[in-house]
Amino acid sequence: MKTYTAGDVTLERVREYVWEIPREGKMGTPARVLASERLLSQISEDKTLQQLRNATQLPGVTKYAVCMPDGHQGYGFPVGGVAGIDAENGCISPGAVGYDINCGVRMMRTNLTMDDVRGHEEELVDALFDAIPSGLGGGGVVESGIDTVNEVLERGMAWALDEGYATDADLAHCEDEGVREESDPSAVSTKAKNRGKNQLGSLGSGNHFLEVQRVTDVFREEVADAYGLSEGQVVVLIHCGSRGLGHQVCTDYLRKIEKRHSGLLSKLPDRELAAAPAGSRLAEEYYAAMGAAINFAWVNRQLVMHRTREVFEDVFDRPWRTMGMELLYDVAHNIAKKETHVVRVGPEGRPVGDGEAVEREERELFVHRKGATRAFPAGHPEVPGAYLDVGQPVIIPGSMGTGSYVLRGGEASMELGFGSTAHGAGRVMSRTQAKKDYWGGDVREELEREHIYVKAQSGATVAEEAPGVYKDVDEVVRVSDALGIGDTVARTFPVCNIKG
């Protein structure tokens, strides 16, 4: 059997693009990396593989911990990691969701083409930058008080609908219709709410952005038709999360869980994997607080989209509905959710990997997706009606110089990754290193030569997000497609981009 060794980790090649760290020692299950050899070598350069192996020690982890092709090191658990953990006898781990709860992406269609937009790029990027708050700290489309925040945390996009910021169609084309029902605003600290109350409708910083793009390629015509995508069409991609509110929720619960479940913590290989046992009060509270932050992020992206429609109305001087500005889909990539999956069970009733399994069973799991996108295939009941026959849209943002992809959930996603695929290109260079290698102004000029117009609050952010700091998104998507976990539907190229 072909193997790949990086430091103290050896992976066995199960088949093309599937690598396995066999179960040994304290590992609860095997671990798997879904990658080409080139991507695996990039993944091996930081602590990703150690973190993935550590994750199999979380109590109740089933099948295998999985790393997607864009994986890299994160807080305790890889970005690009997926773990399906028994929701009855296992645990839930904030580090395996991430600090930016419900960080995610939405794509809005338009019926405009580049002929409509050409010559307006700079006007458009300026107008978007002026209208949509970005960067660190406060300022949002809506300035709200605690009461409004509580309603947003409770109701998600249903709140936006009632307030006139969303349409029924917007809700219908969002993962979970933009509402996590199992949410509890009272589980969210006042500190978190105070951080969030003036951030509703804001991009934030880092890799978050809003980008006007054109569709350059269509790979699966019948799926693209169902998604309303065609070559030359202009679309808008929005990538942001739950801002300071979600960050505070993660911080608050990490602290509480470390303290109250120190016994479990002492058995784990990394403090950053701190977890609350399923059924414990803190597990319930974290799940409900995370749900509230999830709702906050959906409203955040909705308000940014609402404001984008208004900007297009100003720039192109007609109502947004006449420009076909409909939500294609909104999908989270930092989330944990109770879902039912088929897992393999060993002779002692414990979830195991392929080799030891004696039977297959349906179990309710906390599916932790951190930097991984839900990718349910055609026919799955949670895929919206309009897309049921073709599969759930998966939106994979690339860098601001290379473009992005729309995929559809593939038939193999349930078996290989608990219904998930990649979430982006994935960094290959730290932010610190990026600022040494690049200068924001140069990056911006380089992009402008390719007719990509970038406007950012800070030149440092442009340097940190230079196209060269990312893995090859084409390669990430090629692997996803080849494995059948997410099938390519269309590719886009940037027109203008605003960021923190």
Place this chain on the structure above:
DNA sequence: ATGTCC
């Protein structure tokens, strides 16, 4: 990712 340390 993040009022990049209460």
